[in-house]
Amino acid sequence: MDSRYHSVRLDRDRCRGCTNCLMHCPTDAIRVRGDHAHIINELCIDCGACIRVCSYHAKVAMTNTLKDIQAFKHRIALPAPSLYAQFKHQPIGAILDALKEIGFQEVFEVARGADLVTRATKELLKDRRLPRPFISSACPAVTRIIQVRFPGLIPNILPLRQPMEVAAQIARREYCEKHGVAPDEVGVFFITPCAAKMTAIKNPIGQRRSSVDGAISMMEVYGSLMPLLGHRRETLTQSQATPLGILWAKTGGEAEAIGIGNAMAVDGIDNVIRVLEEIEDHKLNDLEFFEGAACVGGCVGGPLVFENNYVAKNAIRMQTEGMTKQLEEGPVNRHEVMLSERIRANESMRLDENIGTAIKKLEEMNQILSRLPGYDCGSCGSPTCRTFAEDIVRGYCTEMDCIFILKERLRVMAQQMVDLAQTRRE
Amino acid sequence: MSDTLRREYPVEHGDYIRAGESSADIKRCLRQMGVASNTLRRVSVASYEAELNLVIHSLGGKMVMEADSDYITLCTEDKGPGIPDLALAMKEGYSTADDEARSLGFGAGMGLPNMKRNADDFDIESCVGQGTQIRMRFKLQ
Numbered sequence: 001m002d003s004r005y006h007s008v009r010l011d012r013d014r015c016r017g018c019t020n021c022l023m024h025c026p027t028d029a030i031r032v033r034g035d036h037a038h039i040i041n042e043l044c045i046d047c048g049a050c051i052r053v054c055s056y057h058a059k060v061a062m063t064n065t066l067k068d069i070q071a072f073k074h075r076i077a078l079p080a081p082s083l084y085a086q087f088k089h090q091p092i093g094a095i096l097d098a099l100k101e102i103g104f105q106e107v108f109e110v111a112r113g114a115d116l117v118t119r120a121t122k123e124l125l126k127d128r129r130l131p132r133p134f135i136s137s138a139c140p141a142v143t144r145i146i147q148v149r150f151p152g153l154i155p156n157i158l159p160l161r162q163p164m165e166v167a168a169q170i171a172r173r174e175y176c177e178k179h180g181v182a183p184d185e186v187g188v189f190f191i192t193p194c195a196a197k198m199t200a201i202k203n204p205i206g207q208r209r210s211s212v213d214g215a216i217s218m219m220e221v222y223g224s225l226m227p228l229l230g231h232r233r234e235t236l237t238q239s240q241a242t243p244l245g246i247l248w249a250k251t252g253g254e255a256e257a258i259g260i261g262n263a264m265a266v267d268g269i270d271n272v273i274r275v276l277e278e279i280e281d282h283k284l285n286d287l288e289f290f291e292g293a294a295c296v297g298g299c300v301g302g303p304l305v306f307e308n309n310y311v312a313k314n315a316i317r318m319q320t321e322g323m324t325k326q327l328e329e330g331p332v333n334r335h336e337v338m339l340s341e342r343i344r345a346n347e348s349m350r351l352d353e354n355i356g357t358a359i360k361k362l363e364e365m366n367q368i369l370s371r372l373p374g375y376d377c378g379s380c381g382s383p384t385c386r387t388f389a390e391d392i393v394r395g396y397c398t399e400m401d402c403i404f405i406l407k408e409r410l411r412v413m414a415q416q417m418v419d420l421a422q423t424r425r426e
Numbered sequence: 427m428s429d430t431l432r433r434e435y436p437v438e439h440g441d442y443i444r445a446g447e448s449s450a451d452i453k454r455c456l457r458q459m460g461v462a463s464n465t466l467r468r469v470s471v472a473s474y475e476a477e478l479n480l481v482i483h484s485l486g487g488k489m490v491m492e493a494d495s496d497y498i499t500l501c502t503e504d505k506g507p508g509i510p511d512l513a514l515a516m517k518e519g520y521s522t523a524d525d526e527a528r529s530l531g532f533g534a535g536m537g538l539p540n541m542k543r544n545a546d547d548f549d550i551e552s553c554v555g556q557g558t559q560i561r562m563r564f565k566l567q
């Protein structure tokens with residue numbers, strides 16, 4: 001497990017050093033220094049906002065390729081339900097079949113993992129001692145923003161594994177039993193709509209190791225699947241998940257599956273942050289369940305999907321119409337669904353290990369801030385004047401990096417030069 | 427001189443637009459100081475309630491935060507109207523919020539009790555016609 005791993009990366013050759021990603025990062029994790037962007041490891045939550053907003057396509061998510069899967073003799077595909085929504089006229093069964101023609105021997109739907117997590121959540125909800133509101137652990141970017149900015153809400157996060165993890169463990173076990181092969185001979189690959197889930201595989205939250213071997217982006221498989229799905233419409237293959245599990249792909253799907261009255265689904269990382277602030281301030285006291293998605297629309301709006309998220313939401317709704325499969329009753333095997341480790345706080349926002357020193361730095365920051373123009377323009381390479389003041393205190397830059405302070409200094413110097421020239425003439 | 431952080435926030439009566447900004451700033455300072463998250467949460471709740479009380483019920487006043495490595499102190503003081511019956515005001519569910527406040531969702535009557543519950547030390551003094559002073563202290567571990 002690599003705790004500094006991030007799947008979101010910068011392609012330096014394409015980066016212009018503009019201010020787009022800088023200004024849109026929800027954790028102020030980006031700086032532009034030395035003519036290109038830098039991502040601060042400790043603050044990045046892999047939400048992919050920068051990938052979406054970069055006009056030069058310089059921000060990318062490092063994911064596995066269809067070549068990488070060939071390292072395994074046996075290969076299982078774990079499609080996220082948002083994959084179905086990329087092919088709006090196709091029955092789900094046709095998509096599952098097609099995956100077996102691009103290099104995978106077996107397919108196991110992540111929506112089945114979602115069904116199990118739904119059942120486990122319903123069980124946990126019965127325990128009145130657990131703090132409310134429950135916060136879904138489905139979106140890794142939301143879990144990470146809580147670790148960085150709202151550590152007081154960590155106890156509210158459901159201690160449940162991601163649906164892709166639950167699905168991977170079962171898929172591997174069933175395949176090994178059926179074919180009599182060793183677990184490490186099987187490669188289990190998640191077909192992902194986003195960067196955050198790729199990061200969650202290499203740098204897991206709440207468990208030591210992921211059950212998944214890698215993730216392939218939907219953007220990549222789209223090209224391989226599209227020609228296969230052109231002609232095929234009829235298939236006997238059916239989805240093995242319930243429509244409730246499949247609809248986790250869109251925002252509100254999880255809350256609806258759990259069927260709880262006082263639930264809230266919020267999508268878009270800025271909106272999620274705003275609501276989490278309110279929850280932290282105890283302003284939403286009656287709320288039982290909070291479902292946050294970093295991407296607008298939910299997973300169908302992820303940075304690595306092909307289809308527009310509104311079209312995709314509609315597509316998946318239609319694909320599940322007529323599906324009658326119901327959620328099974330009864331408790332789930334805890335071993336399959338519970339996280340094995342506590343989720344830890346990420347202390348990167350603190351200015352210093354020592355509170356006394358941190359206070360000194362805060363005062364210094366305030367002093368500097370009062371001298372800054374307050375334009376939040378990004379020209380210095382920090383997203384706001386406040387973060388710029390913090391960067392100065394942390395020793396990463398000087399006040400003169402502010403173009404307005406520089407201009408003012410130059411104006412003073414120019415005046416001094418004029419005065420100097422005048423004395424020479426006398 | 428031990429290092430103390432001090433912030434003063436003026437709060438105006440009826441300023442619902444800015445309501446909550448002072449407590450948000452306090453939260454940010456404390457996070458950057460590295461205050462433990464459970465203490466931070468208690469201070470957040472108390473400061474938010476205190477700020478809203480100033481907006482909804484007072485004629486205007488200020489909130490002052492002081493922090494050092496041992497304690498965080500939160501004080502509010504206002505210009506009036508003052509609380510006639512302190513014991514009644516501290517009762518859960520009792521509220522004198524006006525229609526405008528209630529229409530915005532306030533007035534559950536939990537402000538003062540919440541503040542007392544979240545603080546380690548809580549003191550309130552009030553004089554009708556003069557104003558109210560509240561002092562809260564939170565111990566850092």
